[in-house]
Amino acid sequence: xxxxxxxxxxxxxxxxxxxxxxxxxxxxxxxxxxxxxxxxxxxxxxxxxxxxxxxxxxxxxxxxxxxxxxxxxxxxxxxxxxxxxxxxxxxxxxxxxxxxxxxxxxxxxxxxxxxxxxxxxxxxxxxxxxxxxxxxxxxxxxxxxxxxxxxxxxxxxxxxxxxxxxxxxxxxxxxxxxxxxxxxxxxxxxxxxxxxxxxxxxxxxxxxxxxxxxxxxxxxxxxxxxxxxxxxxxxxxxxxxxxxxxxxxxxxxxxxxxxxxxxxxxxxxxxxxxxxxxxxxxxxxxxxxxxxxxxxxxxxxxxxxxxxxxxxxxxxxxxxxxxxxxxxxxxxxxxxxxxxxxxxxxxxxxxxxxxxxxxxxxxxxxxxxxxxxxxxxxxxxxxxxxxxxxxxx
Numbered sequence: 607x608x609x610x611x612x613x614x615x616x617x618x619x620x621x622x623x624x625x626x627x628x629x630x631x632x633x634x635x636x637x638x639x640x641x642x643x644x645x646x647x648x649x650x651x652x653x654x655x656x657x658x659x660x661x662x663x664x665x666x667x668x669x670x671x672x673x674x675x676x677x678x679x680x681x682x683x684x685x686x687x688x689x690x691x692x693x694x695x696x697x698x699x700x701x702x703x704x705x706x707x708x709x710x711x712x713x714x715x716x717x718x719x720x721x722x723x724x725x726x727x728x729x730x731x732x733x734x735x736x737x738x739x740x741x742x743x744x745x746x747x748x749x750x751x752x753x754x755x756x757x758x759x760x761x762x763x764x765x766x767x768x769x770x771x772x773x774x775x776x777x778x779x780x781x782x783x784x785x786x787x788x789x790x791x792x793x794x795x796x797x798x799x800x801x802x803x804x805x806x807x808x809x810x811x812x813x814x815x816x817x818x819x820x821x822x823x824x825x826x827x828x829x830x831x832x833x834x835x836x837x838x839x840x841x842x843x844x845x846x847x848x849x850x851x852x853x854x855x856x857x858x859x860x861x862x863x864x865x866x867x868x869x870x871x872x873x874x875x876x877x878x879x880x881x882x883x884x885x886x887x888x889x890x891x892x893x894x895x896x897x898x899x900x901x902x903x904x905x906x907x908x909x910x911x912x913x914x915x916x917x918x919x920x921x922x923x924x925x926x927x928x929x930x931x932x933x934x935x936x937x938x939x940x941x942x943x944x945x946x947x948x949x950x951x952x953x954x955x956x957x958x959x960x961x962x963x964x965x966x967x968x969x970x971x972x973x974x975x976x977x978x979x980x981x982x983x984x985x986x987x988x989x990x991x992x993x994x995x996x997x998x999x
Contacts, residue, residue: 608703612836612844613996615645615829616959621793621947624720627823630662634670634715637825637952641711642674645829647839649675652829653707658684658694658714659951661726670715670825687986688900689852690714691826691954696992698830699847708835714956715825716949722751723821733988736860740868750810754818754901756987758810759865761903764920765812770906772812774921776803778902779817779944781930786941788971791956793822793947817902822947826955828962843998845965848979849884850994853877859989866907873991874911874983881993882913887979889913892995894964894974895935896957897983899942908983909937912993931974939964939972954984954992965998 617640619633627633634657642649652675657667667683686693691714698712725732732738737756741747745759764770780800786792798816806815836844853873860868882888889912897912899905906920914935915923928934940946940960943953961980963969982994 609705610833610846611699611702612831612833612846613828613958613962614831614836614841614844615641616827616962617641617644618791618826618952618956618959619824620791621822621824621949623793624718624821624823627717630659630666630715630717631670631673633823633825634713635673637715637827638671638674638711638713641827641829647709647829650677651709652679652711653709654679654698654701655681655711655713656684656694656697657681658690658954659716660685660687660690661716661718661950670713686990687988688898688948688950689954689984689986689990689992690951691956692982692984692992692994693852693954693990695828695954695958695994696850696852699850702830702832709829709831711827711829712955713825713827714951714954716951717823718821718949720821723753737868737987740860740863741865744863744865754810754813756865756869757901757903758813760869760907761812761901763865764903764907768918768921770921772804773800774924775812775817775902775906776800776814777924778899778905779803782899782938782942782944785939785972786945789941789946792941792945793820794941794945813901813903817944819900819943819948822949824947824949824952824956826952826959828955828958845962845996845998848887848995848997849881850992851877851880851884852990852992855989869904870985870987870989870991871907871911873989874908874985877991877993878912878983881995885995887995892935892979892981893977894939894961895937895981895983896940896942896960897937898985899938899944900948902944904985905937905942912981912983936974939969939974957982957984961996965996
């Protein structure tokens with residue numbers, strides 16, 4: 607067992623639509639400076655940096671960090687698709703936990719383009735080719751955006767298996783908009799009803815436009831340290847990482863010809879179980895959750911993968927209001943990817959930032975009262991799932 611790892615500083619910039627944001631290095635530097643100010647420690651105290659982004663040239667991480675300080679520290683660039691930010695966070699945690707450094711920075715950023723995600727390299731094997739083959743075998747391929755076909759197909763498989771109403775998926779998006787309306791960092795501030803969400807253009811059944819996360823630009827950062835470092839700098843009772851795990855694909859992703867399995871259900875379930883075992887806590891101990899709602903279908907499936915409700919019980923869980931304020935858990939009080947936005951490299955660290963604010967009691971209008979244990983789930987196809995549990999005690 608390694609050393610205890612604390613999160614002593616967090617920061618993010620307001621998420622923006624493509625074309626409306628600052629450049630990646632400006633956004634990232636802004637998030638880093640905010641995290642440093644939050645921690646109250648100088649740049650000279652940072653010994654390593656892990657920088658996460660998906661779309662960009664080599665060493666964008668260095669360009670972002672250099673804007674804050676030229677101290678010669680190691681800067682590692684990380685790309686793990688949509689779980690990039692939490693992958694950078696995990697590497698930073700391992701450096702502190704293993705005694706390799708006392709204070710480490712994790713930063714994630716993305717300057718995205720308009721429109722659906724597309725491959726940038728067409729002269730080599732696509733890393734999602736096996737996933738695409740499963741989709742083609744199960745449901746075929748059409749002109750809709752590929753990610754929407756994958757996650758929408760998983761939602762449709764679940765709907766046919768359990769008789770789930772289309773309104774149930776839309777209700778997740780309604781909740782996301784309602785939560786985001788109280789988050790000044792979120793891309794979308796306006797709310798929509800279930801009926802308005804269902805009336806938006808269909809992307810891939812059961813998903814409509816307002817049930818799909820938008821391309822987004824943004825940045826977020828977290829500063830991690832050891833207990834000794836925290837005490838030396840007068841930081842008392844910081845939020846700490848109780849457990850963290852990463853899983854990648856299992857044979858079931860490809861062998862069972864299931865869209866639900868293909869988009870990472872087994873990865874998420876196994877990862878969450880590892881975290882619960884390491885932390886000695888279970889879902890019932892958690893008050894607030896930031897999970898990877900790239901599409902409403904994935905949020906619904908993730909409720910079950912994380913053990914927030916029984917398998918097949920997500921519809922009741924949603925309509926009973928157990929996923930929002932006044933229920934058993936508050937999921938995505940930030941508005942989540944659906945409404946806060948999804949700048950791929952920044953998402954995992956934005957989730958971390960929100961949960962640290964929640965556990966400190968600093969989330970203002972969206973504060974989850976009495977939050978002491980928080981859970982984070984960040985998923986990237988290709989694939990990687992990172993689950994993190996935070997505590998404030």
